[in-house]
Amino acid sequence: MTNYFPIHINIEYKTVVIVGGGHVATQKVASLLPAKASIVVVSPTLHDTLLPLAQAGQITWREKAFEARDLDDASLIIAATNDTKVNEAVQEAAQHWQLINRADAQGESDFITPATVRRGPLVLTVSTSGASPSLARKIKEDLAEQFDAVYEDYVCFLQQARLMVTAKFEKGDKRRVALQALLEPSLLEWTRSGEIDRREAYLQQLLTGESR
Numbered sequence: 001m002t003n004y005f006p007i008h009i010n011i012e013y014k015t016v017v018i019v020g021g022g023h024v025a026t027q028k029v030a031s032l033l034p035a036k037a038s039i040v041v042v043s044p045t046l047h048d049t050l051l052p053l054a055q056a057g058q059i060t061w062r063e064k065a066f067e068a069r070d071l072d073d074a075s076l077i078i079a080a081t082n083d084t085k086v087n088e089a090v091q092e093a094a095q096h097w098q099l100i101n102r103a104d105a106q107g108e109s110d111f112i113t114p115a116t117v118r119r120g121p122l123v124l125t126v127s128t129s130g131a132s133p134s135l136a137r138k139i140k141e142d143l144a145e146q147f148d149a150v151y152e153d154y155v156c157f158l159q160q161a162r163l164m165v166t167a168k169f170e171k172g173d174k175r176r177v178a179l180q181a182l183l184e185p186s187l188l189e190w191t192r193s194g195e196i197d198r199r200e201a202y203l204q205q206l207l208t209g210e211s212r
């Protein structure tokens with residue numbers, strides 16, 4: 001089994017070339033769009049859901065069969081055709097500095113893509129190292145239920161609150177205690193119930209150092 005190294009890549013405006021325009025390409029595009037990658041799909045055909053994205057300029061569609069020069073400038077490459085020979089040709093054409101994902105042969109991949117739940121800045125990813133993509137999907141669905149949509153607002157609040165705490169307190173015990181206090185479970189509950197005033201009051205008390 002490969003022990004993959006998990007990282008979150010800043011792929012903004014970098015080129016990702018996806019060879020093949022079917023189901024798998026559609027899944028990969030969906031996870032690349034929020035990361036603002038510059039997405040190029042090379043394929044004679046395009047999945048129905050990708051067509052409007054190509055028309056709107058959110059992805060670039062090269063309506064053709066794969067050629068080696070399609071990989072020029074690609075930071076990441078995804079070989080996702082339904083033809084093993086073509087996927088092999090993509091792999092062979094990749095330069096040593098380009099990372100490639102083979103949708104049909106995980107053992108050949110430089111990287112694999114996890115199942116992902118996004119809640120604003122909170123990103124939860126699940127991988128089984130390729131052992132069972134279906135299990136990765138199931139765990140993702142369980143996580144999506146546990147960390148529901150409220151977490152987006154909650155984590156954004158924590159982000160702002162953390163900035164205010166670090167601006168107010170120098171590095172040291174006071175700052176550490178205040179940052180810990182931000183994990184008070186009531187803050188999540190007040191976010192959920194829309195009691196923003198209570199959330200704000202708690203933060204103000206924390207910043208002014210008054211005991212509750």
Ligand SMILES: C[C@@]1(CC(=O)O)C2=NC(=C\c3[nH]c(c(CCC(=O)O)c3CC(=O)O)Cc3[nH]c(c(CC(=O)O)c3CCC(=O)O)/C=C3\N/C(=C\2)[C@@H](CCC(=O)O)[C@]3(C)CC(=O)O)/[C@H]1CCC(=O)O
Nearest residue numbers: 104105106112113114115127128129130132133134136137
């Ligand atoms: C998580 C997810 C994210 C995504 O696609 O971005 C993802 N696969 C998903 C679903 C899924 N894929 C497959 C099924 C059918 C059931 C089954 O076959 O088991 C289902 C289930 C379904 O669709 O419900 C078939 C399949 N997948 C791979 C192979 C080839 C092989 O194993 O060699 C085959 C056989 C193809 C064939 O038969 O020819 C390979 C990979 N699939 C991966 C990721 C990487 C490892 C992830 C991990 O760490 O576990 C890896 C290694 C490479 C990669 O794609 O990066 C996404 C969940 C989407 C979501 O809900 O979020």
Ligand SMILES: NC(=O)c1ccc[n+]([C@@H]2O[C@H](COP(=O)([O-])OP(=O)(O)OC[C@H]3O[C@@H](n4cnc5c(N)ncnc54)[C@H](O)[C@@H]3O)[C@@H](O)[C@H]2O)c1
Nearest residue numbers: 020021022023024042043045065066080081082086103104
């Ligand atoms: N990684 C995963 O999660 C996963 C899931 C299911 C299947 N798969 C594997 O991925 C492969 C692709 O699956 P899919 O469901 O997207 O298939 P699909 O049939 O929906 O799409 C295949 C695409 O490849 C294109 N294509 C064919 N020849 C090409 C060429 N020479 N140049 C460029 N594009 C070409 C087709 O036009 C089509 O758009 C499958 O064969 C399977 O082995 C992987």
